[in-house]
Amino acid sequence: MEDGLSNEQTEKILQFQDITGIEDMNICRDVLIRHQWDLEVAFQEQMNIREGIPSTYAASRDVRAPAVFDDRFLQQIFSANMPGGRSARGGMGPIPRSFTGIIGYVINMVFQYCYSTFSSVLTALLSLGRNDERIVTDPVGDVMSFIRSYNERYPSHPVFYQGTYAQALNDAKQELRFLLIYLHKDPTNNPDVDSLCRTTLSNQSTIDFINRNMLFWGCDVSSPEGYRVSHTLNIHVFPTMVLIAQRNHRMIIVGRFEGDCTSEELIRRMQTVISVNEIWLSQARADRLERNLTQTLRQQQDEAYQLSLRADEEKERLRQLERDAVRQAQEAIERERAEEARKKEEIAQLKIELAEQVPNEPPAGTADAISVVFKLPNGARLERRFLNSNSLIDVYNYLFCHPSSPDEFEITTNFPKRVLYASSCNNGAINGNGNQTTLAEAGLKHREVLFVNDLEA
Numbered sequence: 001m002e003d004g005l006s007n008e009q010t011e012k013i014l015q016f017q018d019i020t021g022i023e024d025m026n027i028c029r030d031v032l033i034r035h036q037w038d039l040e041v042a043f044q045e046q047m048n049i050r051e052g053i054p055s056t057y058a059a060s061r062d063v064r065a066p067a068v069f070d071d072r073f074l075q076q077i078f079s080a081n082m083p084g085g086r087s088a089r090g091g092m093g094p095i096p097r098s099f100t101g102i103i104g105y106v107i108n109m110v111f112q113y114c115y116s117t118f119s120s121v122l123t124a125l126l127s128l129g130r131n132d133e134r135i136v137t138d139p140v141g142d143v144m145s146f147i148r149s150y151n152e153r154y155p156s157h158p159v160f161y162q163g164t165y166a167q168a169l170n171d172a173k174q175e176l177r178f179l180l181i182y183l184h185k186d187p188t189n190n191p192d193v194d195s196l197c198r199t200t201l202s203n204q205s206t207i208d209f210i211n212r213n214m215l216f217w218g219c220d221v222s223s224p225e226g227y228r229v230s231h232t233l234n235i236h237v238f239p240t241m242v243l244i245a246q247r248n249h250r251m252i253i254v255g256r257f258e259g260d261c262t263s264e265e266l267i268r269r270m271q272t273v274i275s276v277n278e279i280w281l282s283q284a285r286a287d288r289l290e291r292n293l294t295q296t297l298r299q300q301q302d303e304a305y306q307l308s309l310r311a312d313e314e315k316e317r318l319r320q321l322e323r324d325a326v327r328q329a330q331e332a333i334e335r336e337r338a339e340e341a342r343k344k345e346e347i348a349q350l351k352i353e354l355a356e357q358v359p360n361e362p363p364a365g366t367a368d369a370i371s372v373v374f375k376l377p378n379g380a381r382l383e384r385r386f387l388n389s390n391s392l393i394d395v396y397n398y399l400f401c402h403p404s405s406p407d408e409f410e411i412t413t414n415f416p417k418r419v420l421y422a423s424s425c426n427n428g429a430i431n432g433n434g435n436q437t438t439l440a441e442a443g444l445k446h447r448e449v450l451f452v453n454d455l456e457a
Contacts, residue, residue: 064166
């Protein structure tokens with residue numbers, strides 16, 4: 001077990017190992033990682049494979065089979081003529097004990113092995129000249145028909161893979177498992193086939209070994225699917241089983257088991273092939289696990305980076321909002337200042353224009369003159385004479401143009417308090433026509449005290 005797993009993931013691996021019986025915890029972890037640590041989905045997938053049902057990776061009937069390399073130098077070949085083998089046509093018999101007998105036995109074994117290989121190659125070459133290719137229309141139907149007929153004749157056997165040859169290959173490649181191919185031929189005319197199926201493949205030890213260590217696919221060579229596979233794998237001797245495994249990222253035939261043999265011998269031969277090639281599957285599992293862990297780590301790093309990026313973007317957005325708020329406040333202040341400056345400039349210009357409309361102060365002692373004392377908001381006192389025929393607007397213009405007067409104000413009497421003129425409404429409080437109301441009409445006499453109230457205060 002490698003580091004980097006959480007307690008929950010470790011617990012799932014132990015649970016998966018307990019319910020599936022898989023001894024290698026690295027395989028359990030590899031399967032769980034491939035199914036995103038979904039224990040239920042991983043378990044169901046494993047059960048489907050054990051029952052011979054194609055997995056979700058090879059569920060389509062249109063799946064394409066990966067190339068299988070048939071290199072005689074990379075595979076171990078076993079025949080019925082080797083020790084442990086048996087044949088209805090007669091085998092080599094027991095191994096002699098005399099020195100000359102042993103020499104003859106070895107020479108005979110080598111000769112028969114070479115002859116078997118030569119005949120297989122010659123048969124394959126001759127088949128190239130024949131145009132007897134069959135069209136495969138229903139490969140799944142061919143497989144299921146074979147399984148049904150096999151069950152009727154030999155009820156006890158390993159679990160057959162219930163899918164096409166292409167699906168079985170893809171599942172074996174995806175699951176990094178060994179795939180045992182068995183091509184069946186009419187046992188009534190082939191005693192060795194009948195013997196293998198009735199005794200060897202029906203043996204419980206053989207069944208347990210195959211179900212535990214590999215996928216098992218079979219088909220009858222009389223069907224189009226079986227015929228096609230027999231030519232693909234160069235199988236011309238029956239019975240023959242072929243063991244396929246992934247090696248250096250390629251699906252390769254690693255073992256051939258030709259002819260009939262005892263259950264113990266078949267298990268020994270398969271163990272021999274598995275022990276030699278298991279290292280390649282273990283390395284492939286380790287590489288896949290490393291890729292998955294690297295991918296998971298990269299995904300976690302990407303997610304952390306995205307979270308950090310979103311946090312930085314949110315901080316930048318908040319900072320931008322603060323900058324925008326400060327800028328808008330500054331712009332509002334500047335607008336207020338500009339508006340105030342514009343207003344003051346307009347008032348200054350208006351004072352210049354209205355100063356020319358202020359009537360001249362009558363001389364002291366003028367009979368119609370009214371002396372008015374103005375009390376300003378800042379405490380200053382102004383005194384000026386007006387004619388009683390002058391209007392209230394003349395008084396307002398005089399005060400408006402005075403530098404000590406506020407810009408917006410009203411003119412009131414003290415007691416009783418009356419508003420004579422208010423600059424904010426531009427109309428008088430007397431008869432509703434302040435512009436035309438004279439001082440006499442407003443009730444002002446020879447000497448008056450008027451108050452100037454700041455409307456902006």
